[in-house]
Amino acid sequence: MDNQAEVSEFLRTRRDRLTPEQAGLIGGGRRRVVGLRREEVAMLAGMSTDYYAKMERGDLSGVSPEVLDALARALRLDDAEIEHLHDLARAAAPSSVRRRPRTVAPTVSASLQSFLDAVTGAPVWVRDHRMEIVAVNPLGRALLAPILDDPTNRRNNAVFMFLNPAARTYYPDWESGADGIVATMRSYAGRDPHNKALTDLIGELVTRSDAFRVRWAAHNVRFHRSGTKRILHPAVGDLEFAFEAMDLPAYPGWEMYAYTAEPGSPTEERMRLLGSLAASSAHDQIPSMQNPSGGPR
Numbered sequence: 364m365d366n367q368a369e370v371s372e373f374l375r376t377r378r379d380r381l382t383p384e385q386a387g388l389i390g391g392g393r394r395r396v397v398g399l400r401r402e403e404v405a406m407l408a409g410m411s412t413d414y415y416a417k418m419e420r421g422d423l424s425g426v427s428p429e430v431l432d433a434l435a436r437a438l439r440l441d442d443a444e445i446e447h448l449h450d451l452a453r454a455a456a457p458s459s460v461r462r463r464p465r466t467v468a469p470t471v472s473a474s475l476q477s478f479l480d481a482v483t484g485a486p487v488w489v490r491d492h493r494m495e496i497v498a499v500n501p502l503g504r505a506l507l508a509p510i511l512d513d514p515t516n517r518r519n520n521a522v523f524m525f526l527n528p529a530a531r532t533y534y535p536d537w538e539s540g541a542d543g544i545v546a547t548m549r550s551y552a553g554r555d556p557h558n559k560a561l562t563d564l565i566g567e568l569v570t571r572s573d574a575f576r577v578r579w580a581a582h583n584v585r586f587h588r589s590g591t592k593r594i595l596h597p598a599v600g601d602l603e604f605a606f607e608a609m610d611l612p613a614y615p616g617w618e619m620y621a622y623t624a625e626p627g628s629p630t631e632e633r634m635r636l637l638g639s640l641a642a643s644s645a646h647d648q649i650p651s652m653q654n655p656s657g658g659p660r
Contacts, residue, residue: 366454366556367421369582373451374419376582377438378404385439407437423455443550447584450553469614471498479503486634487621489611492551493561494521494544497617502634505641506622509533509597521548521564525572535593535601545578546585553584555616592622598640599633 379398383389386399386407394400399407405415410430418426418434431452435445471489479487479500486503490496496507496518509529510516516523521544524530524537531537552561568575587608594602604622611617624630 366451369421369553369556370423370451370455371419371421372580373447373582374434374438377440377444378419381439386437404434404437408433410434423452426452426455428452443546443584443586447550447553450550450556454553454556469617475611475614482621483638485621485623487619489614489617489619490520491618492548492555492558492616493519493564494548495519501641502638505598505637506594506596506602506634519564520544521568521575525568525575532595533597535595540592541574542578542583543585543587545575545581546583547587549579549582550584550586596633596637599637602630602633603628604630 378401379396381398383394383399383403386403388399388403388407401416401419402412405412408415408430410433415434423431428449431448432445435448438444440448475489476498479489479498482500483502486500486506488496488499488503488507496511499507499511504511510520510523510533511518513523513527513529516527524534524541524544534540548561548565552558552565555561565579569579570576589605589607592604592606594604596602602624604624606620606622609619609621611619624634
């Protein structure tokens, strides 16, 4: 990706969304801009207007972490946005500074798969920064069957979300889920701008999906560490989970996700049913997304 363009658009969109009132500025009269002016951002960050204008043109080379933090405070960035800004600055450093040793892509070890399989009470899986599902436990396999069973999805949740119409049924909260996937992928791209597989996927989705392209242009970033998720599973119906995400230090670029149901809830009961289907090895009993009404609600 073009780092200068990324920096420029990220800073501009953050500036545009912040009103003078939100920034603690009083007055200002009639305005021709939606958000803050460049000189207002510069004043709030304690720098000259020319220096900030240079940064917003996309040049972060040589900018210190302290200046970045001051700019983050001025623009009211959240934790994910602050990290993204620092990632963009690192990517702007001379190649001798930013280059990292090449490492072999991780593979699923027997011990990792054994650990996943030992978790029997909750669906657990591992995905990489391309949103590709690389490992699952049996209950996770059953839960994610609509994604994993269709080869056109390529075991990839982003491909499923934006290129498969079935995703709008499987994810009842599709709009917010789509926002989250794109914002998370932009965070990953800022952290690893030379990841060709990731940039190739982003390019494909920008080309093939209007919904992805619009969200990508917003330059939003976010962490995907915990929260709630609703799923309409074709075999067992409505499900609502709390989820937690965990980095796997031994597997760079991989994250593990676990979904849990509230004790005594309909979701817990339906997951027991799904677990029975998975344990029976009768996988063809799990309907495809072409029959979303094939299970209890």
